[in-house]
Amino acid sequence: MGFKTLINSKKTLALFAAFSLLGTNMLMAQQQAAVAQGNSTPTPPDSMANSAMWTGVAYYVLIFLVGCFCIAILGKILKVYDLTQKMQGKKGINWNGVMGIVCMVFLVVGMYGAYWSLTVQGSMTLPEAASAHGGAIDDMFALTAVLTLIVFVLTQCLLFGFAFFYRGSDKRKAYFLPHNNTIEKVWTIIPAVVLTILVVFGFFTWQKVTDSTEVKGDMNIEVTGHQFAWELRYPGRDGKLGKINYTLTTALNKLGIDYKDRNSFDDLQADTLVLPVYKSIRINIRSQDVIHSVYLPYFRVQLNAVPGLPTFFKFVPTITTAEMRRKTDNPNFEYLLYCNKICGGIHYNMQKVVRVVSQAEYQDWIAKQKPYLTDPLKKELKLAEVKSTNPAKVAANRLALNN
């Protein structure tokens, strides 16, 4: 029986050797092709970068297989040794002992891995929240992380500790435990209580964070997503964003702004999402094609942009870009607005710079932004006709436009 498996493992060995050779051949062929093309430029073309990536994947797959193979060979050797010992009438290997020790080693190495991951990857988390509500979200994350960490350490130590300390032995017999009501109650009630606390805490935090009812003094900014960019619209002097009607969308009126609504006349377009610090910002979110997601990680803000369903998020930025540059010790730091829904091919590039500035800097900046109502658009909408029918209102609008 032992010999049969050995023969089988020879077959496996042959298969593995063939696979390794194929991999090496592929790698060498790629290198030769690259040399033949005289490809000595520092930036390889896409196909090269792709093949390099696949070579990398094949390399790790091979390493993994070699590892598995070594373990299998070691197991085989131990098995042969064990059988020989038994044939000679000796005791053989104590497999229960081996498995117990392996469990203990796994626990120690695994715990070290968890610690490494917490310290190395944990240090890559975002810095302090740059919005008023951000702290509450961070507290929720921290509480969940601490509770799950305690449960993780306890359960893993119990699981592998038991496997080690109570490993099979000739000296004792396993105790058969068919059912125990107390244990059932303990491991049902404790998780239920902890999860209820987490859910209720999360529910109240989310309710507070997402109260986006418009209040006097809120600054409304419109963020519209489309494949693959964000469009920004700021209200003019009146502080009000004009209405939108998607059926009015044209090449010039790309947001479909309804110019029957007088509030639309002074609306401004911008390239950067500039926000005055300590001001209540109400982001009005729209989408023109597929579902996008407004994601401002430093402000702990994220909400989907759904076509046909305007959504809102209100937050107060508390740290200016200049302050954050000092805090992160990075003179080039910029807050970014990302899209957090995989919305198509160029999704990864759907981002806009967000700048948090003082009130005075904001006033300077907003004064320089261009209105959405451009001269060609005025011509398209034949706004001159309005002028003749209602001179008083147009005069007021012109005032707004001049601002």
Ligand SMILES: [Cu+2]
């Ligand atoms: Cu998107």
